[in-house]
Amino acid sequence: MVITLITAAIAVAGTLLGSIVSGRFQERAAERAVRVSHDQELRRERLTAIRDLPGAITAHRIAMWDRGEAALNNAPAERVQELRDRSHATRRAVNDPLTALRVLIDDEQVRAAADRMVTLTYAMRDACPAVGSVAPEERDAARAALTAARAAAVVAHDEFVDVAGRYLRTT
Numbered sequence: 216m217v218i219t220l221i222t223a224a225i226a227v228a229g230t231l232l233g234s235i236v237s238g239r240f241q242e243r244a245a246e247r248a249v250r251v252s253h254d255q256e257l258r259r260e261r262l263t264a265i266r267d268l269p270g271a272i273t274a275h276r277i278a279m280w281d282r283g284e285a286a287l288n289n290a291p292a293e294r295v296q297e298l299r300d301r302s303h304a305t306r307r308a309v310n311d312p313l314t315a316l317r318v319l320i321d322d323e324q325v326r327a328a329a330d331r332m333v334t335l336t337y338a339m340r341d342a343c344p345a346v347g348s349v350a351p352e353e354r355d356a357a358r359a360a361l362t363a364a365r366a367a368a369v370v371a372h373d374e375f376v377d378v379a380g381r382y383l384r385t386t
Contacts, residue, residue: 258386261319265379267312268329269372275305276336276368283343283361287354302340309333320382328378332371339364 282298290298316329342357342364349357 257319260315261386262383264312264315264319265325265383268309268316269332269376271305271309271312272332272336272368272372275302275309276339276365276372278302278305279336279339279343280361280365283339286344287349287358287361306337322382324378325375325382328371328375332368332375335364335371336368339368 278298278301282295282302285295285298313329313333317326320326339361342361344357344361
């Protein structure tokens with residue numbers, strides 16, 4: 216009888232221990248699945264920020280170029296105001312992906328490349344003359360300044376894409 220009780224006690228203990236071990240394995244598997252899911256979601260959010268920022272910057276760069284060209288060509292005031300409003304809207308559209316990038320990505324190279332791209336694109340505003348402010352003999356120099364500012368912004372854009380691509384390949 217004692218042997219039967221000992222055997223039963225061992226069987227019960229083994230069953231309990233097996234349940235505990237099995238439960239712990241399930242718990243770890245669930246934690247691992249949550250971690251993987253979180254990591255995948257974070258990667259998607261980072262990719263979205265990296266993808267959306269250059270698109271928003273490109274739209275703003277084009278708007279600034281159109282605004283500068285209109286001013287250089289003495290476009291009607293209504294057209295210049297329309298382009299100014301568009302450039303303000305495109306500049307506002309840069310804020311969301313830039314903020315997301317700064318919140319989600321700690322990599323200093325990516326952040327520096329993003330800041331450089333944004334700064335050089337925003338600098339196009341300094342190269343945009345006011346309507347009627349450029350004398351005909353100064354128009355070529357003003358156009359060259361606007362073209363140079365755009366070229367610098369395009370180079371910074373391409374550099375950002377390269378840096379961000381390297382970052383994504385390593386994360």
